[in-house]
Amino acid sequence: MASEFELIERHLAHLTPLGEHVRRGIGDDCAVVTVPAGHELAVSIDTLNAGVHFPADTAPEDVGWKALACGLSDLAAAGAAPAWCTLALTLTAAEEDWLAAFAAGFGALAARHGVTLAGGDTTRGPGLAATVQVAGLVPEGAALTRAGACVGDVVCVSGTPGEAAAGLAQALAGTPGADPALRARLDRPLPRVALGQALRGRASACIDVSDGLAADAAHIAAASGVGIVLDAGALPVSPALAAAGSAAEAREWLLHGGDDYELCFTLPPAIAADAAWQRALDVAVTPIGRVDTGPGVRLRTDDGDERALEVRGYRHFDGS
Ligand code: ADP
Ligand code: MG
Numbered sequence: 001m002a003s004e005f006e007l008i009e010r011h012l013a014h015l016t017p018l019g020e021h022v023r024r025g026i027g028d029d030c031a032v033v034t035v036p037a038g039h040e041l042a043v044s045i046d047t048l049n050a051g052v053h054f055p056a057d058t059a060p061e062d063v064g065w066k067a068l069a070c071g072l073s074d075l076a077a078a079g080a081a082p083a084w085c086t087l088a089l090t091l092t093a094a095e096e097d098w099l100a101a102f103a104a105g106f107g108a109l110a111a112r113h114g115v116t117l118a119g120g121d122t123t124r125g126p127g128l129a130a131t132v133q134v135a136g137l138v139p140e141g142a143a144l145t146r147a148g149a150c151v152g153d154v155v156c157v158s159g160t161p162g163e164a165a166a167g168l169a170q171a172l173a174g175t176p177g178a179d180p181a182l183r184a185r186l187d188r189p190l191p192r193v194a195l196g197q198a199l200r201g202r203a204s205a206c207i208d209v210s211d212g213l214a215a216d217a218a219h220i221a222a223a224s225g226v227g228i229v230l231d232a233g234a235l236p237v238s239p240a241l242a243a244a245g246s247a248a249e250a251r252e253w254l255l256h257g258g259d260d261y262e263l264c265f266t267l268p269p270a271i272a273a274d275a276a277w278q279r280a281l282d283v284a285v286t287p288i289g290r291v292d293t294g295p296g297v298r299l300r301t302d303d304g305d306e307r308a309l310e311v312r313g314y315r316h317f318d319g320s
Pocket of ligand 2: 120121122
């Protein structure tokens with residue numbers, strides 16, 4: 001059976017080039033990185049546990065992709081340009097085939113965004129887990145945060161949230177004829193890295209949608225000390241989402257489903273009105289509501305009724 005040194009050398013040590021911000025990478029006690037003058041590092045870390053963060057039958061390529069995608073999505077939410085990452089892997093056995101496939105998925109997304117895998121740790125443990133730390137660069141003082149939304153700002157979301165949750169629902173139910181595009185949204189999320197950087201200096205607040213649109217909008221509302229009213233008629237229900245269930249299910253997935261890794265952000269009205277800027281983005285953004293004095297997140301239905309939106313999202317320690 002391969003030692004962890006052999007596993008690292010074969011599958012991870014040469015996965016990514018060093019890149020301009022990493023002087024030393026895998027193979028030494030520490031990675032050595034540089035931060036260009038006038039910039040700051042945005043840093044985030046996330047763990048994926050088998051059976052908790054992805055269905056146990058998920059292809060190893062997809063686990064590798066998603067492990068990095070979660071972190072890149074956090075960088076996107078901060079408006080940071082991805083630079084490097086580290087990877088702590090807990091494996092239940094030295095399964096070379098699994099690791100080779102994991103590395104292929106991880107490496108494919110890393111190559112897309114020019115991220116260097118600069119180091120990590122490889123251990124054996126009772127359950128499969130992948131922890132990825134990411135670091136990205138932002139001009140000093142320019143990082144986007146959840147705080148900063150102002151009354152009157154327009155609330156927007158990128159892409160078509162809810163599709164990952166619909167894909168998960170179909171997978172869990174074993175739905176015959178499940179839509180592979182929805183499953184791909186769950187397994188191969190596309191972090192909105194370019195959008196995040198385009199929002200720098202424009203958005204007043206930003207968050208990535210990992211827990212569900214309602215829950216993550218509530219984080220913006222709380223951090224900014226404002227309220228958010230979402231307009232039910234404006235929510236971007238994709239054809240695939242509409243085809244996967246009833247109108248009520250589609251709305252439920254869209255508002256409360258996690259794992260989409262879209263961005264939810266607030267724009268001052270003058271910027272929200274700039275159609276040319278929005279057309280130049282690599283993903284559609286939809287205005288879905290307004291910032292007001294609050295409280296919390298509410299949904300305005302087509303008949304003008306307003307109701308508070310329950311904040312759900314996944315909680316790891318409920319009932320324990
Ligand atoms: P140390 O004993 O100094 O902690 P390790 O034996 O844990 O070093 O790792 C050897 C080298 O391989 C280090 O440079 C480390 O960063 C790298 N490494 C170990 N595991 C991983 C991993 N899962 N991904 C990337 N690099 C790794
Ligand atoms: Mg170590």
